[in-house]
Amino acid sequence: MKRLLVLxxxxxxxxxxxxxxxxxxxxxxxxTGEAHPEGNLxxxxxxxxxxxxxxxxxxxxxxxEISHSLKACxxxxxxxxxxxxxxxxxxxxxxxxxxxxxxxxxVDCFQCxxxxxxxxxxxxxxxxxxxxxxxxxxxxxAEE
Amino acid sequence: MNLPALKFSKKxxxxxxxxxxxxxxxxxxxxxxxxxxxxxxGGEATAAADPGKRWGLLIDVNKCDKGCTECVTACSKxxxxxxxxxxxxxxxxxxxxxxxxMATGREISAPVMCQHCEDAPCIDVCPTSAxxxxxxxxxxxxxxxxxxxxxCMMACPYKARSFIHEDLEDQKAHAPRGKGTxxxxxxxxxxxxxxxxxACVEACNTTGHGAMMFGxxxxxxxxxxxxxxxxxxxxxxxxxxxxxxVRYSNL
Numbered sequence: 001m002k003r004l005l006v007l008x009x010x011x012x013x014x015x016x017x018x019x020x021x022x023x024x025x026x027x028x029x030x031x032t033g034e035a036h037p038e039g040n041l042x043x044x045x046x047x048x049x050x051x052x053x054x055x056x057x058x059x060x061x062x063x064x065e066i067s068h069s070l071k072a073c074x075x076x077x078x079x080x081x082x083x084x085x086x087x088x089x090x091x092x093x094x095x096x097x098x099x100x101x102x103x104x105x106x107v108d109c110f111q112c113x114x115x116x117x118x119x120x121x122x123x124x125x126x127x128x129x130x131x132x133x134x135x136x137x138x139x140x141x142a143e144e
Numbered sequence: 145m146n147l148p149a150l151k152f153s154k155k156x157x158x159x160x161x162x163x164x165x166x167x168x169x170x171x172x173x174x175x176x177x178x179x180x181x182x183x184x185x186g187g188e189a190t191a192a193a194d195p196g197k198r199w200g201l202l203i204d205v206n207k208c209d210k211g212c213t214e215c216v217t218a219c220s221k222x223x224x225x226x227x228x229x230x231x232x233x234x235x236x237x238x239x240x241x242x243x244x245x246m247a248t249g250r251e252i253s254a255p256v257m258c259q260h261c262e263d264a265p266c267i268d269v270c271p272t273s274a275x276x277x278x279x280x281x282x283x284x285x286x287x288x289x290x291x292x293x294x295x296c297m298m299a300c301p302y303k304a305r306s307f308i309h310e311d312l313e314d315q316k317a318h319a320p321r322g323k324g325t326x327x328x329x330x331x332x333x334x335x336x337x338x339x340x341x342x343a344c345v346e347a348c349n350t351t352g353h354g355a356m357m358f359g360x361x362x363x364x365x366x367x368x369x370x371x372x373x374x375x376x377x378x379x380x381x382x383x384x385x386x387x388x389x390v391r392y393s394n395l
Binding site: 060071 | 191192193276278279280282284286287288311312313314315316317320321322323324325333337338
């Protein structure tokens, strides 16, 4: 129990502060969407379990209305490079890379998944995006 | 010619009473007593793959043009697979097969892809359960579980599966694929879940050939079920009794 408490204290120490001025911790890029209702600390500790649970819901059962999809992470936590385009996981600016480099935890997700946001067929198939103007608006929103 | 009997029904016990209640809008409202109704199943049914459905394709070989490869192109574009210059090992989600009857000289052409079998051999041989069938009959590879042993490629009588040998980048967000895993036609599951049709079917209709039909085999009112009930059709390698979801007419 004591070890657990120390671990939690360490985690809070490391992850609780978004930006450490002294350069000891990772500088976490700001997301583009709304904040997680569960709170950042909860997401930092549990994101892998939430994603793993929901990925099985989608892949095995076909449930697309999940709350923690990797695609949603990628779309919201987008970081643009110097050229204004979203950076891939190869860049050290990438949202996932920033923390995972610091924590020395390897991410396998991007061997198969795209690490950059993109327009998907599902988005284009949505009835509200049926005409070209709406698609243009969507593209613009996706850029911002 | 001895035409095989169709059997689209699921195995006994495969669809539970709860599944039946969950499926479709028809049973969403249950009458408990005159004037008393229970409406509790609607929300859940739309979110996940519907066990009451069985998605399938009907390919009319007479309408398929020998020189046309639009379905293959559309699949490649939709799912992001492309030739890497290694024809022996390149991705084969869908391919055109040309046949000639040597006795009569009749030449035909048809697309062949994963046949989404009810009793899929790929699922039988998979040591990690990565090969699986969704409740709505679509056979997929869970690449999170796939170890790349390629038993399923050996087991598949349609040679529908392929293995990724190269490192990949910039995959489609809706079709993740990576080195060391096996892949095959997903029946454009991302489109189907969004209420659409597979890219190959859409492309075939766009060309005006209209040789491919997509729909729910379990729904007697669907276009595909009506066509199957009205005209003769065959399953490829029907001798294996795999009951594929893809059927061919005029073959």
